[in-house]
Amino acid sequence: MTGASAVAPGARAAFDAHLTHADETGATALALGLLRSGTAAEDVLLRLIAPAQAAVGARWVSTEWSVAQEHAATHVSERVVSAVAAAAWAPRPRDSAPARRVLFACVEGERHTLPARIAAEVLRLRGFDLTFLGAHVLVPRLVSHVHRHGPDLVALSCMIPVRLPASHRLVECCRRAGVPVLAGGSGFGPGGVWARTLGADLYAPEPATAAEMLAVRWPEAPREAAPLEHLADEEYSRIVRQRAELLRRLLARLREGYPWLRDPGAEHAEAVLEEFGRLPDFVAAANYVDDPQVLTDYLSFGVQFLPARGVPTAALGAALAALSEPLGGLPRAAAHLDAGRRWLAAAGHAVPPA
Template identity: 50%
Template sequence: MSETRIPEAARARFDACLADADEDAAVELAVGLVTGGVSAEDVLLRLVAPAQVRVGERWESGEWTVSREHAATHVSRKTVDAVAAAAAARVPGGAGSRGHVLVACSDGEWHVLPAQILTEVLRLHGFDVQLLGGSVSPQGILSDVHQHGPDVVALSCTLPWNLPLAHRQIEICRWAGVPVVTGGAGFGPGGTWAYALGADLYAADARAAADALMRHWPPVLRGESSVEAEAVEAYAMLVRQRPELLEHMATALREVHPGPDTGYVSGTEHEEGTGVLGRLLDSLAAAVYVDDERVFTRHLAFVRTYLSARSADSRFLIVMADTLADRLKGSPRALDKLSAGRRFLAGREEDDSGGPG
């Protein structure tokens, strides 16, 4: 499918629509591009998707509140629906005949827009696609696989701490003999963590997924999990100890930032700040599960940026790493990832202070 250029003026107008949460104007703009000759796929991948990336960047930088980000995302999802309807009206017909694809978000994953865009792009390429939505449980995947008999399951994951949950979904699909194609930043650079979990294919975006499935149809089972039993045991231990570990982290944080308003929440909305400690622990657990320190260090990098943009003190992250290390002395795998995280944080502290050179 040939690419068509989205005018810069249209990109700017669409960004403004998201900023104002103007659903009607956003839909009118996007549908107007489709009726004017721009392919629906390009509207989805070159207008809506990049604009949504900028929405996330504005939230991360502190420019937008989480409520404003949610409103903009709602407009993006409505726009995808409208573009899909406009494309169907221009090329009427029934369900695709290339094959049946089941699209789902990993368990715990509520960022549905990437999966929604993938669904519509695959339909444009002639696939029969069913979207299950956000945070699909392994039981839900199994039920739909048995009920609908898809040729392939497409799994989306944006947040790496959901990797252990995604592994259960992948395993269930493989037990049922159904190949799994994966996508999303949560699966790591080049899909390295998707392949570690046993996925059969990773695609960087919806167009790449469609192209790969069209080239290699019917898909075949070729993935193999490299997750070790010892890693699963270490992960399970962290899950069991999660309430206790969170309490110790909160206690250590109050010692560093005494008072009713803890430092990691200062300068942030309560909804955004209260999950920081839990996500730190979840990222550590996921790093242990796939045996890759980058799951943890990348999350630390995000938290530093997130807190700095809100004028909140991120130095407590080293305190948290030390607190966890003190409590997890019996877990070499967790200590290894914590040590990597502390080295990362110490290096960044040196960079910020200008030394040592």
């Protein structure tokens, strides 16, 4: 539980400064100093490190920070989490009941480990027995661990919706093994809507809520989940098979409309093309859960990301148009692209005809 000593704004500002300078020594000393002064370890994790890291991400989106600065700051935050966890660790009393065993994993393709690591440490502080498998956990690795060690719960972290199909595979494996799944992370959608679509037993928006939910009611052993019947039309698999051609068509359209993107040495060109390269994956993920909000949430990010890098938001409409022709024969995909165009138009952005 959090203690009475809160994290003062001055401490947050000082921690932000340490991250700005990639000062691991200073950041660690500040966090451990807060612990010694009586601040609860959970407060240090959730009220110091987590919001500071959110600010790091915002600085990258706005181009205030480079990718290198963001990576360096994230590394420092990860090291500070480890130091706080080690300093706060305490053995369980011998006469205490066995702790519930929770296995934490980031889904396949998910490399944003810091939110999951913070969540895992909060649950550890609340008395759970934690194992953290880290980033990019493949199905065979998870299945092997579940059957060898028999956790009471698997917690899955997904920060980007394009990982939803991979999340579904992990959820299904856990359910077949009779192990309930707790989902967390922004990739599962607002309020965890797509976590429920994929059959997760619980969704928690943040670590303290997860601990409180599990303390009140432990989920029952899961039954086999109902299939996602809309996948029977094979639209998702067809989008995946066409990914290379979709990407080729999309990038050609962008380079034609914005010739400076043809120069790999141009400032921000690589980042812009890399981000647009995710668009077919977002369309596929929207198709997988049959919800256009996966795509419109991506567009909401894009209207912040692109102008900061010198690209007008009209490029998003052009990108959707580039995908409309090859995907026009897929009714659900076409409907999701139409929803994306309507969202852009409603938000006041230029949208070319499909």
